[in-house]
Amino acid sequence: MIWNPNKECMSRDEMSALQGRRLHKIVAYVYHNVPFYRNKLQEMDVTPDDINTIEDIRKLPFTTKQDLRDNYPFGLQAAPQSEIIRIHASSGTTGNPTIVGYTRKDIGVWSECMSRCLTAYGVTRDDTFSVAYGYGLFTGGLGAHYGVENLGASVVPTSTGNTEKHVRLIRDLGISGIACTPSYALYLAETMEKMGITKEQIKLRVGAFGAEPWTESMREEIQKRLGLKGYNLYGLSEIMGPCVSYECSEQNGSHICEDHFYPEIIHPDTLEPLPYGQVGELVFTTLTKEGMPLLRYRTKDLCSLMDDTCPCGRTSVRMGRIMGRSDDMLIIRGINVFPSQVESVVLSMPEFAPRYLLIIDRINNLDTLQVQVEVRQEYFTQEMDNLGAIERLEKKLADKLKSVLSISAKVQLKPPGTIERSQGKSKFVIDKRVLK
Ligand code: ADP
Ligand code: ZN
Secondary structure, three states: OOOOHHHHOOOHHHHHHHHHHHHHHHHHHHHHHOHHHHHHHHHOOOOHHHOOOHHHHHHOOOEOHHHHHHOOOOOOOOOOHHHEEEEEEOOOOOOOOOEEEEEHHHHHHHHHHHHHHHHHOOOOOOOEEEEOOOOOOOHHHHHHHHHHHHHOOEEEOOOOOOHHHHHHHHHHHOOOEEEEOHHHHHHHHHHHHHOOOOHHHOOOOEEEEEOOOOOHHHHHHHHHHHOOEEEEEEEEOOOOEEEEEEEOOOOOOEEEOOOOEEEEEEOOOOOOEOOOOOOEEEEEEEOOOOOOOOOOEEEEEEEOEEOOOOOOOOOOOEEOOOOEEOOOOEEEOOEEEOHHHHHHHHHOOOOEEEEEEEEEEEEOOEEEEEEEEEEOHHHHHHHHHOOOHHHHHHHHHHHHHHHHHOOOOEEEEEOOOOOOOOOOOOOOEEEHHHHO
């Protein structure tokens, strides 16, 4: 099933023409309503009349998170306050949070796009669907909630917290779909196992996972333990919230709601657009947003775009998995390291639970990397009896990490359940160098 075949299956030519028309309109709209953009465009000597096709997007300025912070709280808002019906804030950890206002039409577009995602995952009106993203300023909870309602499935607004109660609801209400962070899905699986509830006793079959990077091995782990099929869901509050892109049954990249969010990949240093297939920084232009439209917003997320045809029938451009954020790429002893590389090594070894923490420090002017990993319960008890086994396992992991990362890491194994669990976005890195 496809929620909106008119838009999701448009020919590429029709889509480009639609995007061109919408781009012209949105540029004219911000030119007249947002002094920040009018000034930028005037500086570059660009007027809305110069923007007629989607290729003209290259004439437009970029927008950064810093621009949003500098214009806190409402500086980039284009619609009058009386038209704004909802305000969210991005979960930014440093400086001012980013405030995003939505008009009634924006909330409608968001719900529509979220319904496209859910339909691609196979969710229907017959499903009972738990939204276990946090409700509140974070866009995850309410964003997914409105999409489920718009689709017509029964929404259970569980939010995060009180996980045992959630597990009982999943069992008792026959909940068949869930939206949450991949790390919360694992926490849920763990809680369920502790409560002695097996996956055969529940009816979960679909999971919409996102809001943080995750890997194929994490997908397998979640699917195995919860007995469902897990799909990627991507979004960011500056552009809308969850709904910007979604996996279809092919699970080969995520279809972008391109009629509303135009994607580009740029080289993060030269800012030059990169061709399909190359990894770079993902940039979005909102083509229809009224509350806070953004031109060429630099997401900092690193991925590639694909435009080959997808067997599911949708024609939209797809994005690959997020490989990290350009700002969470770690440089350790001069080498680029992504936490996701460590994760894939950890998850490729059956001895370890998908719980790890990277601790980076600088001692005597030299960067050090420590990797803490939790041993699975079944291996932990066995190995403890067997003297030297812990050291052997540490060395095995250290060797694998060295071959993947090209730098050596000190490995420290931790007993099961001792690395802190998170209910929202997980923290996998502690960089003591920036704390000093
Ligand atoms: P922030 O975390 O920047 O304060 P948001 O709460 O809006 O703001 O989170 C958006 C970010 O979350 C994205 O830019 C991306 O880095 C991450 N994200 C969201 N969905 C996914 C996903 N499916 N895979 C990887 N990363 C994701
Ligand atoms: Zn597809």
